[in-house]
Amino acid sequence: MQLSTRHLLGIKNLTKEDITLILSTAEQFKEVLQRPVKKVPSLRDVTIVNLFYENSTRTRFSFELAEKRLSADTINFAASSSSAAKGETLLDTVNNILSMKVDMVVMRHSASGAPHFLAQHIPAAIINAGDGINEHPTQALLDAFSIKEKTGYIEGRKVAIIGDIMHSRVAQSNIYLLKKMGAEVTVCGPPTLIPKYIREALNVNVNYNLKETLEWCDVANVLRIQLERQNQVLFSSLREYSLAYGISKILLDSLQKEIVIMHPGPINRGVELDSDVADSKQSIILQQVENGVAVRMAVLYLLSPQTR
């Protein structure tokens, strides 16, 4: 059984079977991570470059650890400390790296579509680690893995995605994935941060009321306000945002049922989530991070080169 694609550019072009295969493979890698030797030799003949044109802590560490746990050789590239700062183009940089016999590229870029462009021009397998406001496929996969692990299933689950939907690649990838797997999705946030035609375009519910949304859902995936991607004023202040859309312990405890709280990080404590919510029993934020390594191992393993 193989993936239907050579690259992981987004969830949009994966099939339901692809997603199921990645998630079930990740379960086996999660077992590997519990062993005394948390490492398998599967990718010992593979070299991977981590090409990060944009800042990252979790995703970069997670990919790097996943690569090392698979025994791959890795090199790291950060745009700020490289020749990109001297004006080298993306394609030139990557072709130079590939000429040193690199097999796979993990890439984060602030421009939406950068990994898609690269996939058309280079022979290596490309894994999108986040491109602009487009997609962040491995985050959606690890979120789905965490939902399945915590609640048992995805199909039919009610998942709310709350916050800055407009600028969030995590939201977009999550919506694609959850809809493909048969979950119900509601997006919630201020009207200025929710794209106008999202209901029609992505077949999701829209609710501008936080309390109603939380009463409806089984799982709340809470997003960060992406101030770095906003070039106009879309809400008056972080304090006002927090009053209307921040989740406090009092609000959480007032709900009829116990819901699961997720967050892709980094958390702005006191803005979208209060500290006692982020650290509560209902939060699986750190499990998401743990699962991220297993899910990325599965993606790298399944996309690793064949027959050379």
Place this chain on the structure above:
Amino acid sequence: MEVLLSSIQLNKCIGELADQLSKRHTDIKDIIFVGIQQGGVVVADEIIGLLKKIYSSGKVQYGQLDITFYRDDIRKEILKPDTMNLPFAIENKTVILIDDVLFTGRTIKAALDVLLDYGRPAKVELCVLIDRKEHRQFPIQADYVGKAIKTKKEDKVKLVKDSEGKKQVVLITQ
């Protein structure tokens, strides 16, 4: 397709293997049985069923091992992994690996690699239902053999179900 072991012969063969294992290991306190995915687990399930009756007083420790991530031909084909279940400390224990068919020895070599990532067993033994001895590519031999058969290299030996759903071992010649 030629039937090598009918379901009756298969049961007899598995009974003999369980018998040999229990005679050599009278005390199973430090023994861990491990079936290799997938065919080995089918054989191991049957053997363990019998051993549980033989060792009625002691607890039979039984796990399953998957070699997918350790295959030496991984670049030829990426395969979906099977479940790995070894919830025991194997340090200083005797591990008995159980597989359906011993052919080139590459699976067993990979299984040993997996095992050593879990700890350092005192001893590892190998129990197989079918031994295709003349095709070995590694210096590996079994301690317990159900049936040794002569085959051509391109033949396939498989544990399958017959029309009534009973398990049997067949030889598929090209």
